[in-house]
Amino acid sequence: MARDSFAGYAPLYEQIILAAADNPDLVARVLDTPAGAHWSLPLLAATHDLVLSEPGLELAAVYRGASDADPVPLFLEMVHDRWDEVAERMLTRHIQTNECGRTAVLGPVLTWLAAGTDHPVARLDVGTSAGLTLLADRYRLDYGAFGATGPVDSPVVIPCAVTEGLPPIAGELPDLAANVGIDRDPIDITNEKDRRWLVACTWPGTGRTERTAAALDLAQRHPPDVREGDAVADLGAAIATLPDDAAVIITTSWVVGYFDTPTRAAFGQALVEVARDRPIAWVAMEGAGVADEVAQAAAAEAPHATDRSWDVSVMTVTYLHKTRAEHCQLGDVHHHGQSMAWRAPDAPDELWTTA
Ligand SMILES: C[S@@+](CC[C@H](N)C(=O)[O-])C[C@H]1O[C@@H](n2cnc3c(N)ncnc32)[C@H](O)[C@@H]1O
Known part of the structure; x- marks a missing residue:
């Protein structure tokens, strides 16, 4: 360890x-x-x-x-x-994570996907914990020479090193028609001891402790829309609350890796169900191989052996609409958002751009 x-x-x-x-x-x-x-x-x-x-x-x-x-x-x-x-x-207590630093690797993907569709875009974050990544547009995401996103005076500054490629870094994140999170066991940010425990689970000397505390302060002033719900059983109901005309981005960051194999398959099927009527892009930041396994279930493919590595984290997008599913690697990411290697194609798949 x-x-x-x-x-x-x-x-x-x-x-x-x-x-x-x-x-x-x-x-x-x-x-x-x-x-x-x-x-x-x-x-x-x-x-x-x-x-x-x-x-x-x-x-x-x-x-x-x-x-x-x-x-x-x-x-x-x-x-x-x-x-x-x-x-x-x-x-x-048990170890809990809600790492706002992950918004630094998520930000360019939101920009990239939103630019590829004429629909309004709504986000559902599954396994959102206290909902700190829902506040992505309130943080200053700092990519050094590659640019920065978000308010210059934000109390939460997240540095992220771009190690490869040219991620689309905009001054602001795209407007979202809805921005909602669900968690099986959401953290109550109004409870002082729960807030402190979340901070206590960060590692001193890495910047995460101060940053998480600042993000929690921000969350108290601007509470994220966090609801109790299970990734599989409640996915459809949560999506149904989003505006009908919106293209939906489902995000998971270091959540699906905790599911067992049957739950991963069930999550894949739940994604297929919700994509019958509207385009979905599932953006996953997980250990290598995790999202591939879910995408195979969504595409009704027999699962092939995947590398369930916790050492390398990857970002992927799986587009689903009607009966089709396409899966694409976007790059390697640090599990707390410290760095990203951007390897996405120039534009999202036509399943998203023409939906
Ligand atoms: C490691 S934390 C990651 C939290 C957050 N996504 C982040 O990146 O900081 C995993 C979260 O997934 C939630 N979770 C695990 N299984 C779930 C399920 N079946 N449905 C909904 N949430 C779940 C846990 O309660 C926990 O808050």
Whole structure:
């Protein structure tokens, strides 16, 4: 875990977790919790939550980047001295993500798809969590020399490195006729402890903590339209609430990868159902191979072996209308939106442009 995800990205957590793994007392305590907590993130998030609740702590200053004290002894001491509070969080909470940084890789796709249709465009985000990616048009998406999108004075600035290709980067994201999210278990942004836990699940020193907190502040002032609903059972009902004349963009970011194989197939069939009457573009940002599996189910193809890699994330679009489905790779993306390699064709498929 430490080497795979933190190395080169979250050095503070890499340093802490390597030291924690070498501490027999701490390892024994973690192994004494239920098996679901036997990995690094529950321990790190539970401690981070405690730190966020007490900003005067020295470890809090280190996490904020306001102190260059060695985090390792501070972390070990805190977990040792306050284990009951840490363990209580590890047992009662589960790791949650709502990464607003992902809007940086989504933005150019929305621009590209909207430019390819004469219909108004409506978006449904499936597995939206707290709905932070629904606020994409309120963030400053900064692609360096490639341009920037969104308000210059946004409190949420998301840097994204373009490593390949020329993504369409517009000054503003396209207007949406509707912008709705559904989640099986949406996060209540009006609940202070739920908000703090979402922030606690981010990794200090990566910019994600401050950015998620700022996005949550923004969400409280401009609440996204988040509804409770299941990706398969409630997809049709959610789509039916969108304007009739709209071409629909369904987005999923790091959601379908959590579905088991039958649920992926059922999601593919649900997409086919909702596309009978109107054009749909399903934009997926998922681990490599995940969306391909769903698209095969949607096209009623026998599933072929896919590479279910979590190391590489890819962005794809699957166009569906009436009885047809086309699947297209758009590029590689960082799972928190840090970078993108844009490999999309010049224009979307005719299934979208002529619908
Ligand atoms: C890893 S989080 C990603 C959240 C968000 N899409 C993002 O990119 O930040 C996965 C989300 O999918 C939701 N989810 C998982 N299975 C679902 C289902 N069958 N229907 C609706 N939401 C689901 C979870 O509740 C969780 O909020």
